Amino acid sequence: MTNPAPPLAGLHVVEVSSFIASPLAGLTLSQLxxxxxxxxxIGGAADVHRWPVTADGKSIYWTGLNKGKRSVTxxxxxxxxxxxxxxxxxxxxxxxxxxxxxQAGRSWMSHETLSALRPDVITVEILGRTDGTxxxxxxxxxxxxxxxxxxxxxxxxxxxxxxxxWDVACGLYAALAISSAVRRREQSGVGAQITxxxxxxxxxxxxxxxxxxxxxxxxxxxxxTGNDVYGTYGTDFATADGGRFMIVALTPxxxxxxxxxxxxxxxxxxxxxxxxxxxxxxxxxxxxRTVLNGLIAPWFAARSTADVAAALEKSSVLSQRYRTFDExxxxxxxxxxxxxxxxxxxxIGTFLAAGLPAAFDGEHYTTGPARALGADTPRK
Amino acid sequence: MTNPAPPLAGLHVVEVSSFIASPLAGLTLSQLxxxxxxxxxIGGAADVHRWPVTADGKSIYWTGLNKGKRSVTxxxxxxxxxxxxxxxxxxxxxxxxxxxxxQAGRSWMSHETLSALRPDVITVEILGRTDGTxxxxxxxxxxxxxxxxxxxxxxxxxxxxxxxxWDVACGLYAALAISSAVRRREQSGVGAQITxxxxxxxxxxxxxxxxxxxxxxxxxxxxxTGNDVYGTYGTDFATADGGRFMIVALTPxxxxxxxxxxxxxxxxxxxxxxxxxxxxxxxxxxxxRTVLNGLIAPWFAARSTADVAAALEKSSVLSQRYRTFDExxxxxxxxxxxxxxxxxxxxIGTFLAAGLPAAFDGEHYTTGPARALGADTPRK
Numbered sequence: 001m002t003n004p005a006p007p008l009a010g011l012h013v014v015e016v017s018s019f020i021a022s023p024l025a026g027l028t029l030s031q032l033x034x035x036x037x038x039x040x041x042i043g044g045a046a047d048v049h050r051w052p053v054t055a056d057g058k059s060i061y062w063t064g065l066n067k068g069k070r071s072v073t074x075x076x077x078x079x080x081x082x083x084x085x086x087x088x089x090x091x092x093x094x095x096x097x098x099x100x101x102x103q104a105g106r107s108w109m110s111h112e113t114l115s116a117l118r119p120d121v122i123t124v125e126i127l128g129r130t131d132g133t134x135x136x137x138x139x140x141x142x143x144x145x146x147x148x149x150x151x152x153x154x155x156x157x158x159x160x161x162x163x164x165x166w167d168v169a170c171g172l173y174a175a176l177a178i179s180s181a182v183r184r185r186e187q188s189g190v191g192a193q194i195t196x197x198x199x200x201x202x203x204x205x206x207x208x209x210x211x212x213x214x215x216x217x218x219x220x221x222x223x224x225t226g227n228d229v230y231g232t233y234g235t236d237f238a239t240a241d242g243g244r245f246m247i248v249a250l251t252p253x254x255x256x257x258x259x260x261x262x263x264x265x266x267x268x269x270x271x272x273x274x275x276x277x278x279x280x281x282x283x284x285x286x287x288x289r290t291v292l293n294g295l296i297a298p299w300f301a302a303r304s305t306a307d308v309a310a311a312l313e314k315s316s317v318l319s320q321r322y323r324t325f326d327e328x329x330x331x332x333x334x335x336x337x338x339x340x341x342x343x344x345x346x347x348i349g350t351f352l353a354a355g356l357p358a359a360f361d362g363e364h365y366t367t368g369p370a371r372a373l374g375a376d377t378p379r380k
Numbered sequence: 381m382t383n384p385a386p387p388l389a390g391l392h393v394v395e396v397s398s399f400i401a402s403p404l405a406g407l408t409l410s411q412l413x414x415x416x417x418x419x420x421x422i423g424g425a426a427d428v429h430r431w432p433v434t435a436d437g438k439s440i441y442w443t444g445l446n447k448g449k450r451s452v453t454x455x456x457x458x459x460x461x462x463x464x465x466x467x468x469x470x471x472x473x474x475x476x477x478x479x480x481x482x483q484a485g486r487s488w489m490s491h492e493t494l495s496a497l498r499p500d501v502i503t504v505e506i507l508g509r510t511d512g513t514x515x516x517x518x519x520x521x522x523x524x525x526x527x528x529x530x531x532x533x534x535x536x537x538x539x540x541x542x543x544x545x546w547d548v549a550c551g552l553y554a555a556l557a558i559s560s561a562v563r564r565r566e567q568s569g570v571g572a573q574i575t576x577x578x579x580x581x582x583x584x585x586x587x588x589x590x591x592x593x594x595x596x597x598x599x600x601x602x603x604x605t606g607n608d609v610y611g612t613y614g615t616d617f618a619t620a621d622g623g624r625f626m627i628v629a630l631t632p633x634x635x636x637x638x639x640x641x642x643x644x645x646x647x648x649x650x651x652x653x654x655x656x657x658x659x660x661x662x663x664x665x666x667x668x669r670t671v672l673n674g675l676i677a678p679w680f681a682a683r684s685t686a687d688v689a690a691a692l693e694k695s696s697v698l699s700q701r702y703r704t705f706d707e708x709x710x711x712x713x714x715x716x717x718x719x720x721x722x723x724x725x726x727x728i729g730t731f732l733a734a735g736l737p738a739a740f741d742g743e744h745y746t747t748g749p750a751r752a753l754g755a756d757t758p759r760k
Contacts, residue, residue, distance in 0.1 A: 004570045007560035020589070027588060032560050046631060051611025051663060052590045054597055060590040061611075067588075124738075130717050138609055139698050142616070142626035145705035147607075150542040151531050158616070158624060158702045160607045162530040165545035168585055170737075172552035177738040179559040180387035180412050186566065190384045193741050200719050200737035205548055207734035208407060208447075209400070210432045210440040211705050212714065216731040217434055221705030227527075227540045229518055231431025231441070236522070236538070244538060246522035251426060283431060318519050322538045325525035325591050325601030328583075334592065337510050339580050351596040354587035357550075357580035358504075358557040361573050 003361050006033025011182060012096035013037070014089045015069065016076075016109065018045035020137070020164055021198060022102035022126050023065035024171030029100075029178060030068040031356040031365045037070040037376065039085055044073075044373050058347040067343070067353065068367020073374035082108040084378070090117040097191065098178060102126040104195075111193040120191040122181045124174050127197040137164040140199045144206060149224035170201040228293075233285035236322070237297055243305030248318040252280045258317045262299035268292065338364060345369040383741050386413025391562060392476035393417070394469045395449065396456075396489065398425035400517070400544055401578060402482035402506050403445035404551030409480075409558060410448040411736040411745045417450040417756065419465055424453075424753050438727040447723070447733065448747020453754035462488040464758070470497040477571065478558060482506040484575075491573040500571040502561045504554050507577040517544040520579045524586060529604035550581040608673075613665035616702070617677055623685030628698040632660045638697045642679035648672065718744060725749040 011034035015026040023038070030036040040048070050061040072088070074081035086109065089099050097118045099109060104125040107113060111123040128135030138160060141147060151159030174196055181192040206212050215221045227246070228235045233255060234248035249255040259265040268279065271291055277284040285292065300308055305321065312319040323331070334340045334352040343353035346369065355366035391414035395406040403418070410416040420428070430441040452468070454461035466489065469479050477498045479489060484505040487493060491503040508515030518540060521527060531539030554576055561572040586592050595601045607626070608615045613635060614628035629635040639645040648659065651671055657664040665672065680688055685701065692699040703711070714720045714732040723733035726749065735746035 004564065004568060007557075007564040007572070009564075010567075024588065028556070032556075049663070051666065052594050052598070052602065053663075060593050060597065064588050064590045064593060130713075130719070134698055135700070136628055136630065136698055138614055138628055139626050139700035142700040142702045143708070145703060145708055146542050147702055148704045151539050152535055152537075155532055155535065157532075157618075158607070159531050159539065160609075160616075160626070161541050161543065161545070162526050162604070162610075163541065163545055163585075164589075165541070165543055165548065168545070169548050169552060172549060172556060173736075173738050176408070176412075176552060176556040176559055177387075177740075179556055179563060181740070183559060183563045183566065184384065184387040184389075186563065187390075188384060192387070194738050195742075196738040200717070200734075203713070203717065204719065204734040204737040205543075206705070207720070207732075208404065208444050209544075210444045212709060213440050213444060213728070213731055213733070214432050215706045215709040216714075217440060217729050218432070221709075222432065224542070227538070229540075230542075234518055236540075238537075246519050246540070248516055248518055250516065283429070283433075286431065318514055318516055320515070320519035320522040322522045322527055323525060324528045325586070326595045328523070328525055329592060329595040329601075333510075333583070334596075337580070337583065339510070339584065340587070348593070349597050351593055352587075353593070354580075354584040356553075357584040358553050358574050358576040360557075360561070362575075 003363055006365055007360065008179065009033040010095040011035065011098065012092040013098045013100055013178065014039060014085065016085065016099070016101040016103055018047045018102060020065065020167035021170035021174065022100060024168065025100055025174035025178070026069055027065055027067060027367070028172065028175040028356070030367050032179070033365065036068070037072055037088065038066055039072045039074060039088070040373060041076050042073045042374070048373065054348055060348060063345050063348055063370040066370040069371065070376040071371040071373055072377045074377070085109060086114065086117060089114055089121065097121045098182070099123045100174060100178065104132070115191060120185055120189055122178060122185065122192045122194070124177055124194040124196060126170060126174055127195060129199045130197045135199055137167045137198065140166050140202050144202050145211065145221060149222055151224065151226070153224055153226040166198055166202045169205060170196060170198050173201055228289055231286050232282040233289060233292065235289065235293055237300035239300050239303055239305045239308050241304050243308065244322045245300065245308060245312065246320050246322065249285065250282070250318065254317045255279060255285060257315045258296065261311060261315050261317065262296050264295045264299070267295050271295070341366055343369055346372065383743055386745050387740065388559065389413040390475040391415065391478065392472040393478045393480055393558065394419060394465065396465065396479070396481040396483055398427045398482060400445065400547035401550035401554065402480060404548065405480055405554035405558070406449055407445055407447060407747070408552065408555040408736070410747050412559070413745065416448070417452055417468065418446055419452045419454060419468070420753060421456050422453045422754070428753065434728055440728060443725050443728055443750040446750040449751065450756040451751040451753055452757045454757070465489060466494065466497060469494055469501065477501045478562070479503045480554060480558065484512070495571060500565055500569055502558060502565065502572045502574070504557055504574040504576060506550060506554055507575060509579045510577045515579055517547045517578065520546055520582050524582050525591065525601060529602055531604065531606070533604055533606040546578055546582045549585060550576060550578050553581055608669055611666050612662040613669060613672065615669065615673055617680035619680050619683055619685045619688050621684050623688065624702045625680065625688060625692065626700050626702065629665065630662070630698065634697045635659060635665060637695045638676065641691060641695050641697065642676050644675045644679070647675050651675070721746055723749055726752065
């Protein structure tokens, strides 16, 4: 049996966007089989040259987030350009009528304007702050509390995340909102006006995970724990030759295996008794983690990275050597992973690029390369 | 006109899950209108008492991620318990036949077993590592490279993220996979066997954002930049009374306004000329950021947090004072945000909880509280 079509085949999405969240949403919809056209001003949006770049200045960033999309450019300040985009959204058949943008407040592509041309239109506007004012991942994150609990406990100042996690989550929420709204439209014929602030993405996740409930219910928020995992037993250990491993013992079995491996079962049992603790409970393992860390660390410190890796391989405890991006590539993780395939990206080169992480019936959907800016602009 | 039904109304999802990614997927589907039943072993899964907890030990974490779901418990090692779950998935009407789980490898709820009972079943299995072995957010992250570029540049050791960003992304991909697969099933009648490794989630995002392309194309990955934003001008500054602000100047206009605000336009112009730089380009602003930081910092250091906040309020530059979770709550952000509403969660208390960050036609979908463990278990 041949695999069925990708789940979002037949959809046509017009994306007027820039930066991360909105282009990632379009990329994800494209991976799921939608036909996505990114529209940019002539010469490109503010992100067209964004770093990282190749040695000759071509944007790895731009091509990475626009894979598999058509590229149309237009003078978005002119009536002609605006009318063209409106028609692209409105006249795109039963699977069309979908606008994705992070450029809110433009009346010519507002939900009101577009729904007058096509009543069942689905629009998604990604905003910055909840109140509609501009905000980006790093400002939203600074305002929310995570930088205050990130980083070494000896470091008093806030530490930003490196991954723009809120942009990523926001882009995935946007793709989900479109996919869900399409399902409803196909059932009932109604469109949707969807607004999605980056700040609300962050607040919603922080609420679901309890970070914003603790101050309300317990009277105080969480403190930083450095590289120790909050609420269970997990931390990092250095080896004799400068390697470092992240270790997580989520279950009593993981923890017993870690003690057996490191040979400190008797010492830990003595401490457990002396403290009146029960290390079968993850909260007790967390509460007394500094003592446990101290008992376990010497085993790692006395061994080479290779010996530690070999020993952990045979244990149930969850573990991972810290690696750099260079090492991930050099270790061959990409070439052995079926999600990755060779992509020939004009201007950048040929490299291994990832498809959708969710495999459908064993298949990782991939897209082609990014098109050159404006390559699909209709000729007059 | 009354608003139409939520976009995933009519769906029935059975969730056999624990920890973060899978429960977050179920919560998100529930927010979008699906009827979600979480199934746990009798007494609860490994996450039933997980921190954060209230003063009397009730899990804020568990209730936060299971809001709006039914709760069924069963002896999942018994034939009866397994058969009950199979029937819940198979006999759930046209919107049913959906299993979401992070507990792969159980043949009694495998796609093969369930599709024999219901050919159009949609199953999503969230895995740890790509090869199917266990992995959690903190081990996946350690292996990928982000901790090596997080944290103060003066700190050589890797820094874990505080937010389990890969769990969050994985949960949202899972919800999107289900929503998309449902759309296809309603179009064509086919189900889907979906597998989604947490590690592939992280690798796919790292690939799309260029982190894994740089080593392949440029021969080396990215280095850490501390709290400076990579590739543009953004950093943090301390005020006279110990406050700290994140500042991002994405566009030439933002940067000009920042120079005007801080009164260093002439000095920056002199440096620009001396260095042969063009600070109208974000790559030049990034390359010479240490010099720019040094010129701009004294303005912040000489002023109180309140004065800095008032001045930034009038500027176009993107800015945000770093806050703790306690301050976010104390500042009233939740009570003025329409995404939040009062939730009376038995065992926890009444507090403001977030709904879905994407508002549909102005409405933030919310769910009720989490049910008590096993409250919806069918009586024999």
